[in-house]
Amino acid sequence: MNYIELDLKVDPEFSEILMAELGEAGFESFVETDEGLLAYIQEADFDEQAIHDLTAKYLDLTTIAATWKSLERRNWNEEWEKSYEPIEVGDQVRVRATFHEPDPSFTYDLLIQPKMSFGTGHHETTWLVMNEQLRLPHERLSIMDVGCGTGILAILAHKLGASHLLGFDIDEWAVENTRENFAMNGLPAESEVFQGTIQDVPDEKIFGGVLANINRNILLAEIPTYVKHLEPGGWLVTSGFYETDQADIEKCAAENGLKKLRSNTRNQWATVVFEKIK
Ligand SMILES: C[S@@+](CC[C@H](N)C(=O)[O-])C[C@H]1O[C@@H](n2cnc3c(N)ncnc32)[C@H](O)[C@@H]1O
Structure with missing residues (x-):
């Protein structure tokens, strides 16, 4: 099972209220740091939009900078092969993985294997x-x-x-x-x-x-x-x-x-x- 580590740089005064909110959102454990808070959630439960909303909600009171990372590598190629379709930008750019056939009608053919990125x-x-x-x-x-x-x-x-x-x-x-x-x-x-x-x-x-x-x-x-x-x-x-x-x-x-x-x-x-x- 993979976990996400959310790193919140925030005035420690707000840590407690944030822990309560994050707990409700499915975060399982917390570590208070000098600069704010580390919070952990199972990757499957992680909702990027919810973090954006949380950051926005407190912006008038304090500055929160949120970054997060997955704690383990996963085989993204395998995940991709299940669900990934090439993406087009206008009629010139097509982004695909190596396992997709190229489409010569696009001027710019980009090969991207995303891994964790x-x-x-x-x-x-x-x-x-x-x-x-x-x-x-x-x-x-x-x-x-x-x-x-x-x-x-x-x-x-x-x-x-x-x-x-x-x-x-x-x-x-x-x-x-x-x-x-x-x-x-x-x-x-x-x-x-x-x-x-x-x-x-x-x-x-x-x-x-x-x-x-x-x-x-x-x-x-x-x-x-x-x-x-x-x-x-x-x-x-x-x-x-x-x-x-x-x-x-x-x-x-x-x-x-x-x-x-x-x-x-x-x-x-x-x-x-x-x-x-x-
Ligand atoms: C929204 S993603 C964009 C990735 C890619 N450029 C794209 O357009 O799809 C932002 C990236 O910035 C990185 N990042 C976050 N803060 C950064 C900083 N201060 N300096 C450099 N990279 C940073 C993150 O690790 C992430 O890979």
């Missing part, structure tokens, strides 16, 4: 970002993929003509999976993948485009740093937040020298595309 194109946010990538220049640009998951966004960037890719993720399994998927999709050996955050990217590295499908709180904290790594006129695609959080993201971006180009939504999830003012 987020990012097959099935999630609204991944789909929304890929849909925006199709409208953005990539030719000969250096592109950074923040929270690369399976590496899917960087792989599409490569297929759209990007010259150099840098991807990173805090999750070691995502990093391992991105490396595998990069190799499977023929990304150049010079592509960089590492485990870490934007803080680990050297100041002198400048990009023509940044892909950041993360979440509201991390975006609000990190947008100023993304901007420092963008060349003037470079673009930033943000996602991983709900429509209700879009105004906060846009305000933060405007305060940091970004101009909004456009936005889109899908099932209440949002994406906003910005350009660094020259």
